[in-house]
Amino acid sequence: MNEIARLPAGVRVFERGWLSANNILLTGLHGTALVDSGYCTHAAQTVGLVEKALGGRPLDVLINTHLHSDHCGGNSGLQASYPELKTFIPPGQASLVADWNPMALTYEPTGQSCPQFRFDGTLIPGSTICLGDQGWQVLAAPGHDAHSVILFEEGSRTLISADALWEVGFGVVFQELEGIDAFHEVAATLDLIESLRPNLVIPGHGRVFSGTHEALAHARRRLVAYRNDPARHATHAAKVLLKFRLLEVQRIPLPDLIGWAQDTIYLQIVFTRYFGNLRFESWIESLVADLQRSGAARVANGVAENT
Secondary structure, eight states, X not given: OOGGGGSOTTEEEEOOOXXXXXXXXXXXXXXXXXXXXXXGGGHHHHHHHHHHXXXXXXXXXXXXXXXXXXXXXXXXXXXXXXXXXXXXXXXXXXXXXXXXXXXXXXXXXXXXXXXXXXXXXEOOTTOEEEETTEEEEEEEOOSSSTTOEEEEETTTTEEEEETTOBTTBOOOOHHHHTTOOOHHHHHHHHXXXXXXXXXXXXXXXXXXXXXXHHHHHXXXXXXXXXXXXXXXXHHHHHHHHHHHHHHHHSEEEHHHHHHHHXXXXXXXXXXXXXXXXXXXXXXXHXXXXXXXXXXXXXXXXXXXXXX
Protein backbone atom coordinates (compact mmCIF):
# COMPACT_ATOMS: atom_id res chain seq x y z
CA MET A 1 0.00 0.00 0.00
CA ASN A 2 1.25 3.47 -0.81
CA GLU A 3 1.93 5.03 2.59
CA ILE A 4 1.88 8.58 1.21
CA ALA A 5 -1.74 8.05 0.09
CA ARG A 6 -2.69 7.50 3.73
CA LEU A 7 -1.45 10.87 4.93
CA PRO A 8 -4.11 13.18 6.38
CA ALA A 9 -5.71 15.61 3.94
CA GLY A 10 -3.49 18.61 3.30
CA VAL A 11 -0.28 16.91 4.48
CA ARG A 12 2.57 16.41 2.04
CA VAL A 13 6.03 15.04 2.79
CA PHE A 14 9.17 16.00 0.88
CA GLU A 15 11.45 13.06 1.58
CA ARG A 16 14.97 14.46 1.41
CA GLY A 17 18.41 12.94 1.21
CA TRP A 18 20.39 12.48 4.41
CA LEU A 19 22.05 15.88 4.30
CA SER A 20 18.59 17.41 4.86
CA ALA A 21 15.75 16.36 7.11
CA ASN A 22 12.37 15.63 5.59
CA ASN A 23 10.08 18.63 5.13
CA ILE A 24 6.39 18.29 5.98
CA LEU A 25 4.06 20.75 4.25
CA LEU A 26 0.58 21.25 5.73
CA THR A 27 -2.07 23.24 3.88
CA GLY A 28 -5.71 24.02 4.55
CA LEU A 29 -8.35 26.71 4.70
CA HIS A 30 -6.72 28.11 7.84
CA GLY A 31 -3.24 28.54 6.41
CA THR A 32 -0.04 26.83 5.38
CA ALA A 33 2.86 25.50 7.43
CA LEU A 34 6.17 23.69 6.99
CA VAL A 35 7.81 21.44 9.57
CA ASP A 36 11.63 21.52 9.34
CA SER A 37 13.59 23.20 6.58
CA GLY A 38 16.60 21.01 5.75
CA TYR A 39 20.30 21.85 5.54
CA CYS A 40 21.60 25.21 4.32
CA THR A 41 23.22 23.89 1.14
CA HIS A 42 19.80 22.59 0.08
CA ALA A 43 17.95 25.80 1.02
CA ALA A 44 17.25 26.88 -2.55
CA GLN A 45 15.81 23.45 -3.32
CA THR A 46 13.66 23.61 -0.17
CA VAL A 47 12.29 27.01 -1.19
CA GLY A 48 11.63 25.71 -4.70
CA LEU A 49 9.76 22.64 -3.45
CA VAL A 50 7.59 24.76 -1.17
CA GLU A 51 6.87 27.41 -3.81
CA LYS A 52 5.87 24.82 -6.40
CA ALA A 53 3.64 22.94 -3.96
CA LEU A 54 1.91 26.10 -2.71
CA GLY A 55 1.26 27.39 -6.23
CA GLY A 56 1.44 31.05 -5.28
CA ARG A 57 0.02 30.81 -1.78
CA PRO A 58 2.23 32.25 0.97
CA LEU A 59 3.90 30.06 3.56
CA ASP A 60 2.44 31.24 6.86
CA VAL A 61 4.21 29.18 9.53
CA LEU A 62 7.56 27.41 9.89
CA ILE A 63 8.11 24.88 12.68
CA ASN A 64 11.41 23.34 13.80
CA THR A 65 11.18 20.09 15.75
CA HIS A 66 14.71 20.79 16.99
CA LEU A 67 17.60 23.01 16.02
CA HIS A 68 20.13 20.65 14.47
CA SER A 69 21.51 22.08 11.25
CA ASP A 70 19.78 19.55 8.99
CA HIS A 71 16.39 20.58 10.39
CA CYS A 72 16.68 24.36 10.46
CA GLY A 73 19.43 25.23 7.96
CA GLY A 74 16.83 26.38 5.43
CA ASN A 75 15.07 28.74 7.85
CA SER A 76 16.81 31.90 6.69
CA GLY A 77 16.13 31.13 3.04
CA LEU A 78 12.44 30.58 3.69
CA GLN A 79 12.25 33.73 5.81
CA ALA A 80 13.81 35.73 2.97
CA SER A 81 11.33 34.29 0.47
CA TYR A 82 8.32 34.78 2.76
CA PRO A 83 8.85 38.00 4.78
CA GLU A 84 5.58 37.52 6.72
CA LEU A 85 6.52 33.97 7.74
CA LYS A 86 6.13 33.18 11.46
CA THR A 87 8.75 30.78 12.84
CA PHE A 88 8.31 28.67 15.99
CA ILE A 89 11.07 26.70 17.71
CA PRO A 90 11.32 24.56 20.87
CA PRO A 91 11.81 26.80 23.92
CA GLY A 92 14.98 25.24 25.33
CA GLN A 93 17.39 27.04 23.00
CA ALA A 94 15.39 30.15 22.23
CA SER A 95 17.84 32.44 24.03
CA LEU A 96 20.72 30.97 22.02
CA VAL A 97 18.92 31.76 18.77
CA ALA A 98 18.00 35.25 19.97
CA ASP A 99 21.65 35.97 20.78
CA TRP A 100 22.85 33.74 17.93
CA ASN A 101 25.40 31.46 19.53
CA PRO A 102 26.53 28.91 16.89
CA MET A 103 28.87 27.28 19.40
CA ALA A 104 26.15 26.54 21.98
CA LEU A 105 23.73 25.60 19.19
CA THR A 106 26.32 22.92 18.19
CA TYR A 107 26.86 24.12 14.62
CA GLU A 108 30.53 24.84 15.20
CA PRO A 109 31.18 21.76 17.39
CA THR A 110 29.77 19.45 14.69
CA GLY A 111 31.66 21.19 11.88
CA GLN A 112 28.38 22.13 10.20
CA SER A 113 26.76 25.38 9.08
CA CYS A 114 23.49 27.16 9.75
CA PRO A 115 22.77 30.73 8.60
CA GLN A 116 21.33 32.95 11.31
CA PHE A 117 17.55 33.03 11.47
CA ARG A 118 14.90 34.70 13.61
CA PHE A 119 11.99 33.18 15.49
CA ASP A 120 8.59 34.55 16.50
CA GLY A 121 7.49 32.14 19.22
CA THR A 122 8.16 28.84 20.95
CA LEU A 123 6.52 25.42 20.89
CA ILE A 124 5.44 24.70 24.45
CA PRO A 125 5.19 20.96 25.21
CA GLY A 126 1.63 20.11 26.19
CA SER A 127 0.15 22.75 23.92
CA THR A 128 -1.68 22.30 20.61
CA ILE A 129 -0.80 24.21 17.45
CA CYS A 130 -2.94 24.52 14.33
CA LEU A 131 -1.02 23.52 11.20
CA GLY A 132 -3.07 23.56 8.03
CA ASP A 133 -6.52 22.49 9.17
CA GLN A 134 -5.46 20.12 11.98
CA GLY A 135 -4.54 20.63 15.57
CA TRP A 136 -1.21 19.02 16.45
CA GLN A 137 -0.14 18.22 20.00
CA VAL A 138 3.36 19.42 20.88
CA LEU A 139 5.17 16.81 22.98
CA ALA A 140 8.64 16.93 24.53
CA ALA A 141 10.90 14.23 23.09
CA PRO A 142 14.38 14.48 24.64
CA GLY A 143 17.08 11.98 23.81
CA HIS A 144 18.59 12.58 20.39
CA ASP A 145 18.35 16.26 21.26
CA ALA A 146 17.55 17.47 24.76
CA HIS A 147 15.12 20.11 23.47
CA SER A 148 13.40 18.24 20.64
CA VAL A 149 9.64 18.05 20.25
CA ILE A 150 7.42 15.70 18.27
CA LEU A 151 3.95 16.50 16.89
CA PHE A 152 0.86 14.28 17.08
CA GLU A 153 -2.49 14.65 15.28
CA GLU A 154 -4.99 12.62 17.27
CA GLY A 155 -7.77 12.39 14.68
CA SER A 156 -5.68 10.48 12.15
CA ARG A 157 -3.17 9.28 14.76
CA THR A 158 -0.33 10.71 12.69
CA LEU A 159 3.03 11.34 14.37
CA ILE A 160 5.78 13.66 13.18
CA SER A 161 8.59 11.92 15.03
CA ALA A 162 11.62 14.03 13.98
CA ASP A 163 14.76 12.06 14.95
CA ALA A 164 13.22 10.39 18.01
CA LEU A 165 12.13 7.42 15.91
CA TRP A 166 12.92 6.35 12.37
CA GLU A 167 11.74 3.23 10.62
CA VAL A 168 15.19 1.85 11.49
CA GLY A 169 16.65 3.41 14.63
CA PHE A 170 16.92 6.98 15.92
CA GLY A 171 19.35 9.88 15.83
CA VAL A 172 22.74 10.10 17.55
CA VAL A 173 22.36 10.90 21.27
CA PHE A 174 24.63 13.93 21.40
CA GLN A 175 24.43 14.47 25.14
CA GLU A 176 25.98 11.04 25.66
CA LEU A 177 28.98 12.15 23.62
CA GLU A 178 29.43 15.01 26.09
CA GLY A 179 29.32 12.67 29.08
CA ILE A 180 25.72 13.53 30.02
CA ASP A 181 23.49 10.51 30.67
CA ALA A 182 20.68 10.61 28.13
CA PHE A 183 19.99 7.04 27.00
CA HIS A 184 17.20 6.94 29.61
CA GLU A 185 15.61 9.92 27.86
CA VAL A 186 15.66 8.01 24.58
CA ALA A 187 13.90 5.12 26.33
CA ALA A 188 11.26 7.43 27.84
CA THR A 189 10.57 9.05 24.48
CA LEU A 190 10.16 5.63 22.85
CA ASP A 191 7.69 4.75 25.60
CA LEU A 192 5.81 7.99 24.93
CA ILE A 193 5.58 7.21 21.23
CA GLU A 194 4.30 3.72 21.98
CA SER A 195 1.61 5.18 24.26
CA LEU A 196 0.34 7.39 21.42
CA ARG A 197 -0.35 4.33 19.23
CA PRO A 198 0.27 6.20 15.97
CA ASN A 199 -1.14 4.77 12.76
CA LEU A 200 1.32 6.67 10.60
CA VAL A 201 4.79 8.02 11.37
CA ILE A 202 6.52 10.82 9.47
CA PRO A 203 10.18 10.56 10.52
CA GLY A 204 12.87 13.19 10.26
CA HIS A 205 14.71 10.97 7.78
CA GLY A 206 13.53 8.14 5.58
CA ARG A 207 10.14 7.15 4.27
CA VAL A 208 6.78 7.55 5.95
CA PHE A 209 5.78 4.28 7.61
CA SER A 210 2.70 2.79 9.23
CA GLY A 211 2.54 1.60 12.81
CA THR A 212 5.40 1.50 15.25
CA HIS A 213 5.73 -2.06 16.57
CA GLU A 214 8.70 -3.13 14.46
CA ALA A 215 10.33 0.31 14.51
CA LEU A 216 10.11 0.54 18.28
CA ALA A 217 11.44 -2.98 18.72
CA HIS A 218 14.41 -2.21 16.49
CA ALA A 219 15.06 1.12 18.27
CA ARG A 220 14.98 -0.54 21.68
CA ARG A 221 17.41 -3.26 20.57
CA ARG A 222 19.76 -0.59 19.31
CA LEU A 223 19.41 1.36 22.55
CA VAL A 224 20.28 -1.72 24.62
CA ALA A 225 23.36 -2.27 22.46
CA TYR A 226 24.47 1.33 22.95
CA ARG A 227 23.87 1.19 26.68
CA ASN A 228 25.91 -1.99 26.95
CA ASP A 229 28.71 -0.58 24.80
CA PRO A 230 28.83 3.25 24.79
CA ALA A 231 31.95 3.14 22.58
CA ARG A 232 29.80 1.55 19.87
CA HIS A 233 27.47 4.53 19.97
CA ALA A 234 30.46 6.91 19.96
CA THR A 235 31.90 5.18 16.88
CA HIS A 236 28.54 5.41 15.14
CA ALA A 237 28.32 9.13 15.98
CA ALA A 238 31.81 9.80 14.63
CA LYS A 239 30.99 8.03 11.36
CA VAL A 240 27.75 10.01 11.07
CA LEU A 241 29.67 13.29 11.37
CA LEU A 242 32.24 12.16 8.79
CA LYS A 243 29.51 10.97 6.41
CA PHE A 244 27.69 14.29 6.82
CA ARG A 245 30.89 16.10 5.82
CA LEU A 246 31.28 13.88 2.76
CA LEU A 247 27.66 14.52 1.81
CA GLU A 248 28.33 18.24 2.04
CA VAL A 249 31.59 18.43 0.07
CA GLN A 250 31.18 15.19 -2.01
CA ARG A 251 34.93 14.63 -2.35
CA ILE A 252 37.90 15.73 -0.27
CA PRO A 253 41.57 14.75 0.00
CA LEU A 254 41.97 12.44 2.98
CA PRO A 255 44.52 14.75 4.70
CA ASP A 256 42.01 17.62 4.42
CA LEU A 257 39.26 15.45 5.90
CA ILE A 258 41.55 14.55 8.79
CA GLY A 259 42.35 18.24 9.25
CA TRP A 260 38.63 19.07 9.31
CA ALA A 261 38.09 16.32 11.89
CA GLN A 262 40.89 17.70 14.07
CA ASP A 263 39.07 21.05 14.11
CA THR A 264 35.67 19.49 14.88
CA ILE A 265 35.01 19.64 18.60
CA TYR A 266 32.60 16.71 18.83
CA LEU A 267 35.06 14.41 17.11
CA GLN A 268 37.78 15.52 19.50
CA ILE A 269 35.44 14.87 22.45
CA VAL A 270 34.60 11.37 21.19
CA PHE A 271 38.25 10.58 20.52
CA THR A 272 39.43 11.78 23.94
CA ARG A 273 36.67 9.97 25.89
CA TYR A 274 36.76 6.65 24.08
CA PHE A 275 39.76 6.23 21.81
CA GLY A 276 42.58 8.30 23.30
CA ASN A 277 44.93 5.32 23.22
CA LEU A 278 45.03 5.59 19.42
CA ARG A 279 46.58 8.16 17.09
CA PHE A 280 43.85 10.58 16.01
CA GLU A 281 44.83 10.33 12.34
CA SER A 282 44.75 6.53 12.46
CA TRP A 283 41.35 6.59 14.16
CA ILE A 284 39.84 8.81 11.45
CA GLU A 285 41.38 6.66 8.74
CA SER A 286 39.82 3.56 10.34
CA LEU A 287 36.41 5.22 10.42
CA VAL A 288 36.69 6.18 6.76
CA ALA A 289 37.69 2.60 5.99
CA ASP A 290 34.54 1.42 7.82
CA LEU A 291 32.47 3.79 5.70
CA GLN A 292 34.11 2.43 2.59
CA ARG A 293 33.45 -1.18 3.59
CA SER A 294 29.77 -0.36 4.17
CA GLY A 295 29.49 1.34 0.78
CA ALA A 296 28.96 4.81 2.31
CA ALA A 297 32.24 6.22 0.99
CA ARG A 298 34.99 5.52 -1.49
CA VAL A 299 38.71 6.26 -1.16
CA ALA A 300 40.93 6.33 -4.22
CA ASN A 301 44.31 7.97 -4.74
CA GLY A 302 44.16 9.59 -1.34
CA VAL A 303 40.76 11.22 -1.94
CA ALA A 304 37.62 10.35 0.04
CA GLU A 305 34.36 10.54 -1.90
CA ASN A 306 30.70 10.27 -0.98
CA THR A 307 28.82 7.38 -2.55
